[in-house]
Amino acid sequence: MSLKPAVSNTDHAQGNLNADLVIVEFGDYQCPYCGAAYPILKELMGQFENQIKFVFRNFPLSEMHQYARVAALASEAAALQGKFWEMHDAIFENQHNLNGSFLLQLAEKLGLDINQFNRDIESAELAKKVDGDFESGVVSGVNGTPSFYINGKKFDGAASDLFQMVIESTQ
Secondary structure, eight states: OBOSSOOOTTSEEEEOTTOSEEEEEEEOTTOHHHHHHHHHHHHHHHHHTTTEEEEEEEOOOTTTOTTHHHHHHHHHHHHTTTOHHHHHHHHHHTGGGOSHHHHHHHHHHTTOOHHHHHHHHTOHHHHHHHHHHHHHHHHHTOOSSSEEEETTEEEOSOHHHHHHHHHHHHO
16 A cells, blocks of 8 residues: 655654655554554664654544544644644653643643643644544555555554664665
């Protein structure tokens, strides 16, 4: 399966934004497998940030994970204040503490305007962004999290397998 739609400027990206190697993760902030993949991806980006463009798309499995959607909305609300990756990292680093009040504490800790954050987290615009990411996953063939796409093609390995693929593609 291929990634639909292609990566664009509406996606959250880090690393070398002009890299030839683009990794997209569809993730759920409450998924234990995404939580296990998080430190692997951080290490990968630490070692290869100049060779990789890393994109995160929300794929909250709300029926299984009570706080997945609100966590996705919180990351998007933080993005509006220029702190997407800080919130993304803080949520994964504290995944076992997820609940609505904890997300508010993270927003405060990150120095976000809390009144704006609370308004944004409830906004139809952010709900539409999270839903759009989810729909992108559905039409791209995502059937669980985390799911990875490399240069638009589904990657069937685990996060740990990405290291070998990156090493081979950057040689």
